[in-house]
Amino acid sequence: LYTAQKDKTAIKNLVTEWAGRLPNSGQAILLSAMLKQEEGLNDDAIKLYEKLLTLMPANVVALNNLAWLYLDLDLAKAEVLAKKAADLAPNSVEVLDTYAWVLYKNNKPDEALSVIQKASK
Numbered sequence: 001l002y003t004a005q006k007d008k009t010a011i012k013n014l015v016t017e018w019a020g021r022l023p024n025s026g027q028a029i030l031l032s033a034m035l036k037q038e039e040g041l042n043d044d045a046i047k048l049y050e051k052l053l054t055l056m057p058a059n060v061v062a063l064n065n066l067a068w069l070y071l072d073l074d075l076a077k078a079e080v081l082a083k084k085a086a087d088l089a090p091n092s093v094e095v096l097d098t099y100a101w102v103l104y105k106n107n108k109p110d111e112a113l114s115v116i117q118k119a120s121k
Helices: 008-021 026-038 042-055 060-072 075-088 093-105 109-120
Strands: none
Touching: 008 026, 026 042, 026 060, 042 060, 060 075, 060 093, 075 093, 093 109
8 A cells, every 4th residue: 555655654664663573574674675775775785685585595586686786795796696596586587687787797798698688588
């Protein structure tokens, strides 16, 4: 309902309360991380995604978003995360797009091209 109403304050308040009451709720952590990322609070988002991955190591959204955040911080780590996400969701366009960018930034243009071609199909 809050999303349909585009009420970001209500969404943020709901997620904050949810995470406060259930600090190990994977969904609450994921939503909190996504909100932080959307607000440009990347350090906070990274901490939350990493916390989520300790609880749910195969969470594709967290792996993909964290890989994206690491693009300018740690390319080796970004590649490990993006590859794991791509292995778990080999047909996800969003995941393959991130993986291709990571490969490209890691000076692996041939691999990046192969992955982005797969995504375009």
